[in-house]
Amino acid sequence: MSEKDLRINEQIRVREVRLIRDEGEQQGIMSTLEALELAKGQGLDLVEVAPTAVPPVVKILDYGKFKFENEKKVRDSKKKQKLLKLKEIRMQPKIDEHDLDFKSKHVKEFLAEGNKVKVTVRFRGRELAHTELGLDVLKDVLARIEGEYVMDKPPAMEGRFMSMVLSPKSKGAAKAGA
Template identity: 65%
Template sequence: MNTCFQTRGGSLANTNNNKGMRINEQIRVREVRLIDDEGGQKGIVPTLDALKMAKDKELDLVEVSPNANPPVCKILDFGKYRFEMEKKLRDSKKNQKVLKIKEIRMQPKIGPGDLDTKAKHVQEFLDEGDKVKITIRFRGRELAHTDLGFGVLQEVLKRLTSAYAIEKPAAMDGKFMSMTISGKAKTNEVKSNAQDEDKEVRS
């Protein structure tokens, strides 16, 4: 059962929604290590005395470190404190970038001009902080020459102007060869075994 009560700071608090913190009469220990509303260390004091000090200032006694011995409590406006904590949490979530994987597709016999354009798009995605999956599509007899795909991937990497890391090395999956990279430490080689890939496709 959820029970709401009014804190001494004037806001409503839910006994089951206090972020795991106990406040005021919910604090049942005999004594606490007290921090006053100005940040001053008051040492270890009886809990009843700490509650009286908070009440005299029309503030709340909040248990901020329950695992300490004795628990650490602070005198503050709990409603305002909770609002500030929730605001910090919302702000931190806003600042978290959602990592996306962008895909660039091309053919093994791509021309130099188109290759430059594709590499430019890859660089733009990396600059935006996204991972990039580069996919080569093989058709018909092209499957007998997967080494061309490794060559194209190597040429793309040579055209990148910033550091990168190979998250997933080049590998065949049916008619497609793909490699995933991100913007980290630079590597200048495409890890491959073209002969093994040829044998696998031909069998």
């Protein structure tokens, strides 16, 4: 439940509540007005933590501090999430050896950074009649990056493009293999 859904102090509109003190000890069932008086007496807020319970569970605590702690938890969990980016490398079936080395090096770097890579070969004009050349280029790229990847999508034609999607090997699999 998010803080936006929590009701505090006078927003709690039920007759009876189950009160939990700020130290965590249960006070029992009492009227909402009594619980509110106890909270005000301590200079704290009455926060509804379980509105669906019968009677609803409320807790005496500092709402500002409570809200800050929850926001901090959300921020920390967002920091731990790694956003996976999809990088794309484009080439043509008539690619030169040096260019292929250069592009393969970039694919390796992107995978090392933890990004997914879409390797695309673009066919123009009559090149479309020789899609096997594009497949050879993609196989050549795979040979140059030597097992530092997991193939998410094998080479396939999409209109005038042939592409495959690679993702980095997971850290656990890399350690197990070493």
